Amino acid sequence: MLVRTNQTSRRPNDDHLAALAGERVSSSEFKYRKGTELFGEGDEPEYVYQIIFGAVRTYRLLSDGRRQINSFHLPGDMFGLENGDAHRFSAEALVETRVRIMRQRSLLGSMADRAGGTKDLLRLVTQTLQHAENHMLLLGRKTALERVAAFLLEMDERQSRPKVMDLPMSRRDIADYLGLTETVSRELSALRDADLLRFVGTTQRQLSLPNRDGLARYDA
Amino acid sequence: MLVRTNQTSRRPNDDHLAALAGERVSSSEFKYRKGTELFGEGDEPEYVYQIIFGAVRTYRLLSDGRRQINSFHLPGDMFGLENGDAHRFSAEALVETRVRIMRQRSLLGSMADRAGGTKDLLRLVTQTLQHAENHMLLLGRKTALERVAAFLLEMDERQSRPKVMDLPMSRRDIADYLGLTETVSRELSALRDADLLRFVGTTQRQLSLPNRDGLARYDA
DNA sequence: TCGCACCTTTGATCCTGATCAACATCGTTC
DNA sequence: GAACGATGTTGATCAGGATCAAAGGTGCGA
Known part of the structure; x- marks a missing residue:
């Protein structure tokens, strides 16, 4: 079930997603049951997600089913934001999970306006990249x-x-x-x-x- | 030996580095002999590099010498750009290599000005992230x-x-x-x-x- | 609350890729 | 052009982690 809130945070620093959007974009909440898919590899990116409670895994599969989990997302974490026109991995709820969601289109649009918006986005991608670099060292050596x-x-x-x-x-x-x-x-x-x-x-x-x-x- | 050129490309599309900078920042060329270090993990990021000819490896080490190479850089590739105040990996020339270099400070400054500058930067980081995601799948599975x-x-x-x-x-x-x-x-x-x-x-x-x-x- | 499906641990064995080693070849330097 | 160190191939053996299997244990759903 979907809960419309339309509220934008009064304290943007407590609210990463609203902070990125610049308080002009409406967000909703949504709940996923354990094991359900938030989006799949190849899907068109529609929403950006921030976890309220619960946890999510993002992963990629080889054709024979071998799976590599990129990352686990915990409360507060944002994920699912894509520059291209397709998700590069799948996302599933590990347990019952509540998320705040916002349309990518709205978010990206409002960030283009707001001063420093793209910079915030850059910071997000850079953090993800650093995690990936650490993980390559772990997986390789x-x-x-x-x-x-x-x-x-x-x-x-x-x-x-x-x-x-x-x-x-x-x-x-x-x-x-x-x-x-x-x-x-x-x-x-x-x-x-x-x-x-x-x-x-x-x-x-x-x-x-x-x-x-x-x-x-x-x-x- | 260092070659001052001060020329800015007349055709920005042929010249990624100058394109990013918006043609207002001077670049130099530099040559590294096989096996020499361009920068080390932890160094302060001073330059951004683009390969003219040759090749470079970027890598991280564990304390006992185990090494994970993140990526190989070939002619045309840019690398070494950091948002933080330290390089997260080391870079060495695989063979005799000529690079175009530009001060990070100048580049980042001029990109902040130019419309879409941060966006270009974002595209660069996103590409690197995608490569890392593919590589995690390879290394893990x-x-x-x-x-x-x-x-x-x-x-x-x-x-x-x-x-x-x-x-x-x-x-x-x-x-x-x-x-x-x-x-x-x-x-x-x-x-x-x-x-x-x-x-x-x-x-x-x-x-x-x-x-x-x-x-x-x-x-x- | 019961029952069953899933999860976790642990044992036994296997196998992929690591390690150690020897040799050939390449390429760099003098 | 000679000589030597670095690089690459291949063989033999080893070992870390995979796989197969079985036996609880947990907790979820009916």
């Missing part, structure tokens, strides 16, 4: 253990180093992000045995990092 | 043979499908680009045996692709 350690530190960082970290994605998702398979489970167990991570409660998706410095020594 | 086939097709494409293709980089460079090692040599030999590539002349860096479609079937 790091060992399985180093990749898993790096992943945990990345998620920890992006969740502002919480006491208990929540992973919205499955082990297979993590594997497809890190270019691995079941090895992810094995390395997580190894880190648990070394007391560099602890599983919290009954689920395997909540965990704490009792020794971040120790963990960081495993990342190359 | 393709087999050795698929990587080598993809590499040959990429170089062939970027050299406009020449009769005889010239590889300015060593097998080790290719390996560090593809996340492999000696396997590169082995897969090249396999492709030669399948008559999907032929070595030309005495060197192993000149080759032809007698069957591009066949080769493309090896890329996933």
Whole structure:
């Protein structure tokens, strides 16, 4: 179901999407159930998305089904903005996810007007590029253990180093992000045995990092 | 040795760098010998570079020397432009290389003025991002043979499908680009045996692709 | 609340690509 | 043009991570 708000943020700094648009473009909210697709590779880019709660994976597939996840998007993150006329990857909700959406056309139009609009856009793309550069180094040259350690530190960082970290994605998702398979489970167990991570409660998706410095020594 | 030209292109479309600058910024030329560094990771970005002839590798290192090459730059390519205050990777000449250089400060300044300047910059960054996205898929999910086939097709494409293709980089460079090692040599030999590539002349860096479609079937 | 589908861990084995090594060849320098 | 270091190929062996498989465990949906 779609919720029209038409409200534009009064405090643009709290609201990246509205800040980019310059407060003149209406946004809506939308909710996706776990596992549903927000857009597919090749689709015409219609909306830009910002996560309110939940999480999203963006990925590309090879013809035989091999999957590479580019990135995980968490609350506050923006994604889906394209310069060209087709999405270069697919996006799916990892869990129930609420997003704010805005028409690309409106956003791009209003940014062309506003002073510094394209600059904000440039900053966004540059951040994405930096993440991709780091990830190429990880995928090309790091060992399985180093990749898993790096992943945990990345998620920890992006969740502002919480006491208990929540992973919205499955082990297979993590594997497809890190270019691995079941090895992810094995390395997580190894880190648990070394007391560099602890599983919290009954689920395997909540965990704490009792020794971040120790963990960081495993990342190359 | 440094050659001052101060000439600005009369035909901006032939001259990407001058086009970006809007013909008001002076450029110089500079020559690097094989193996020399243009800039290092962490250096302050001073110049933007465009290759006149030769080739350059850009790469990042892990502390123990493992290397990931982000990209190879060929004649016409621009690189080295940074938004932040430090280069995020190093750049070295693969062979004797002549470049046109322009001060980042001048270029960025003149682009801020010129209409559509930031947009050109955005297009440049977006292209780099797209290459990185493709490369993540390759590094995360393709087999050795698929990587080598993809590499040959990429170089062939970027050299406009020449009769005889010239590889300015060593097998080790290719390996560090593809996340492999000696396997590169082995897969090249396999492709030669399948008559999907032929070595030309005495060197192993000149080759032809007698069957591009066949080769493309090896890329996933 | 129950039942089932999915997820995770772990064991056993396999295989792709890494590593180590030897040799040939190339190309650069003197 | 000689000599030597760098580069490239190939063989032999190794190992990291993939794959196949099985057994809980979790949590979601009915």
